[in-house]
Amino acid sequence: MPLLQTFAPYSDESGLGYYRRLASANSLWKWREIASLANVTNYKSSLFESPDFVASQLELEPQWTRMASQQDAASRALHRMHRQRYDAICPCCLTDEVYLRQHWEHAFITACPEHGCLLIEKCPACSNWLSPEREHIELCPCGHDLRTSTPEPASSLHIWLSELLSQGGSSAMRPSLKGVEPQELASLIKLLGQHADPTLPHARKNQSLPTTLGTALEFLAPVEGMFAQWPKNFEAHVKARIEAGKKDARTVNSLLGHWLSELRKIAEHPPLKIFLETTLDVCQTHFNGRLGAHDKTSAPADANFKRVSEAAALIGVSRDTLVKAMVEGKCAYRPMRYGTKGVCNEVCLREIARIQHNRAEWVSDTAACAWLGVSPSVLKSMAAAAVIRFDAKWRSDINKCGPIRQTSLDKLYEALHQFSDVRKTDEETVGWSEFTSRRMGDKSAIAAVMQAALQGEIKAVKVGKKVGDFAFLKSDVSRYFGTPLLEAGMSISQLAKATGWKDESISHWINQQLLEAEQIQLRGQLCRVITPEQLLRFRQTFIPLSDLAKSMGTRSSSLIDKLADVDIVGAKKLPNGAQRGALIRIADLGKWAMAGLQLSRGGLFKLHDYA
Template sequence: MTLIHTFPPQPDESGRGYYRRLSSANALSSWKDLARCCGERLSFDALLAHPDHVSRSLGLEPDWCQKATVQDDLARTWRGLRRHGRDAVCVQCLRESVHLRMAWEHAYLVACPAHGVLLHDTCTACSTPLRFEREHIGFCECGFDLCASPSEPATPAQLWVSSLLATGDATVEGCGPEMERTATDVAAGLINMLCRQPDPAVEARRRNASAPSGVHELVAFLRPLEDLLANWPFNFQSHVSERLRLGPPVRRTLNGRLGTWYRQLRKLSDHEASHPFIRAVGLVAQAEFDGVLGLDATAEVINKEATSVLLMEAAKRIGVTYDSLLNHRSKGSLDCRPIKSGTNGLVYQVAVTEVEAIIEARRLWATDEVACTMLGVPPAVLGHLCDAGAVVREVRWKEDLRKGGPIELASLQRFTERLRSSTSPEQTSSKRIKLRELSARHVGDKKALTCALQAIATGALCAVKAEGFVGDYEYLWNDVAKHYARPLLDQGLTVQALSEATGYKHESISSWVSQGLLKSFDVLLRGQLCRVVTPTQFNEFRRQFVPLSDLARELGTKSSALAQKLGSIQIVGSQVLPGGERRGGLVRMADLARVAVQDQRADDANP
């Protein structure tokens, strides 16, 4: 059979309504004639279960039939909440387009969210139900045009329910919470839970009790929402308060005190649609319930706005173990409120403000791992920085709940800022060393390393390259080595050792160093200041000066006698003794060379 009039389904049209509209447009007595033409059983399921076969039999586009099947499959997920035997229509929607909207098939839908009016499921003229079997969608079997029916405005609660079921969103001013992207089955479960036991003193009916079949019955079923959703959330909270008051006083959990009503709500806690109602229950329970909160599936929702939480939840938020909090409670460092649990048991609650204060205080401290990452140094160098006082470390931090680690973050920031502000970039090829490389293998003792790091921390020792992490800052090795003993001792000699090696008096060498003629490094050796002269420094000294004692020894005379014969050659570096005597004089190599050249010229002039 080929239909005369074919057309696609409307975007919001129900699957069954599409085939009924096709039947009416082609002057068939009912949708059953379409089923007969397809050679299938006389049922909607026969038409909708085989869209490809129906499209070939009736000459329809496959996509049209597939769309109708998808719409019907979605409605089938409503299970026992799908209308059977009669239609419910919005007369104002029919005036715009005569087709059956899929949302109208839901048994809980009583109003049109678009026009704010109640649906009709009976004829205004003859008061008979609008049966599925009627020939035309827009007319009753008596011939009355449904578009001529008067409209009755819907209440805010009815619009809230209908919007939630039809679109998944519900925003009605002054009525119920705002809802978004709510699944139809979740919305239906929430509505059923709120309406099945409106009176706290009356036990709820069985869940398999007969569902409302007509719009008027459904309006009566939804009537409790008129009060519960009005003036949200105060009316609903008053309802919860009454349930707490009438519940068994010996029960110390919400499950026991609120009974089946709350247990049905708790089953929906995985869905966000139930959270406004669960939070309202939690706020009332916080103020009026003397039992335990936060021990069931709704704990996560209730605790979001709770003023106090169980010790277990507090431990989770703070980031410590439950046993640790119990230990702090027993020491008196954590203020808790005991609550009876069961017959003889006790649980403890902590104020949320106290938990937040602890969390905020713990953020001011860091673990060693975090501190090393922030500075870019290995743990050993961090330990040396702490020993030097550059970074504050609390050894017994675990005894204080308000410390999240041993390292004070403020000290890390101060140390970093000082290093950044004390940089002195130098274009030099001298040997450098990075801060993260300063470890025990470079030092003679820990006191020397502490001294070097203190100089860095105070800015007395400036970085010549400050890029990346603090650990990557580079310092001149010669500046850092002044605080170290072992590396320099391996390279050079102390003043005493140099005196023994060269035969120069200790006082003379010290005088040369003090006058800047002989360069040296000041290092700490076993906690005492010590001067070390490297071979490079001593060779540089000998290239510029020769001790007067060495010249006198070569000439077989004394230093004092030789000093009187040098004439214009200047003697420098002498140490003046208390008696006026001079010791440790030096002669510049340049002066000796100048005099030698002059003598050679004189000899050449007088052969």
């Protein structure tokens, strides 16, 4: 018998919901009258098993009934996750269009992703369940219009999960499951929900699943906690399962048992592989047994660890050296149980890479000499001067493959190049490669020169591609080498011994800049040297009062009283008021001598002629 009103189903309309909407539009009592008019039994299966026959009897388009049969088959494929005893609806969606969405029949779909609210399964007015046998979809048998109901807001997890299960896609980030199949995701949620408590034995295969919205919210509560702050909380759940597992388990399969075997099956779906990978990563850190064989869905997690002998070969040291480093705490490792009794230590690839990186920063003596362009003796002086990083005990450190740090060589070259003052000069130069004790003598002076060059106190006038090619003015370098200068002149003590002058008087004259002196380093100590030229200029300008008194056969103290009108310079006042180290300018002495001669000869000489 044909219907008065016919229309096509919506693309996301439930199969039975389509026939219920047809019955309501044609003022029929439930969908069973539709079955009677179609000359089939009053069973839902009768409407969907012969869609073409039903279409011919009700004068519907065959593609409409076929689509309804396909939607019903999809719902029945959910098996125990099919919500069919009661309806769960979104009032906001019914306000837009009055029809039952096919995804509302999924037991794990608890929210409407479009409106961000929880579904409702009871009438707000009478608190009765929404029966699938009611006459009008939008009305409760009590007369309440369900479209006027105010639903509760849903949490982000329920919205995200409902969106994935209904549409197969989501923009949320906990975690990204792009392209996930709803059925595979439902299997994962089922596994996590049924085994939320790691201390309980695994669930039976026929264990009941939520059939109502309330039980679904309760079932998903622990799952929501696992997905919050992904992946931190899920990793904590895996860690709890490891702690609750068999204490004598030697493989991860025996440790996690049924839960892991089910997770492996689910991880065959690529978007869900991340859950197995995260689980194995946690097992690597917190379980000291074997991870076992892996299927094609995941890389062998144990490949991230190497046994001690293999790790030593990768690092480039002997096994004994690596074992010593592990004992001293310089190399992280984990003990792993093998077979039934054996224990073997393993090193993570990240730890191996870290040691390899650290060792690459250190070079051998030979490599350093080649890079610097200097001889081993110059390199030894550079190490003593601390212008490069040198570690004589490098062999006891697994993080070093040589005594010299490469970065210190780079910094030295950059500093010399930065402070350089390249110019053409006719003066004699000394190259960095010539700073040897055999040629230059004083080792401490060599160290001082190198330090001065590093700090920019002396500047290279020639540069090159290697440090050994840098050259400096010999005049700049020679002031750091005290021995040759000391051989040409005299120190204060030597001058005092040769002249009879007191050391403190000579030092005072130098401080008063009356006597010139060169400052050098001798055996690491500062030393002042007076050259013959400097001593000659001093004697041509001044005469010590002590020398004058000695030549006159008197004492300095009595002579200074007789020379009251003569300018006395360079005298150091003592605490008792006396003076020591007085000097008289030779020009003043000659001036007063001519004045006395003029007076004695009656003015035959004029003083200004000799002034």
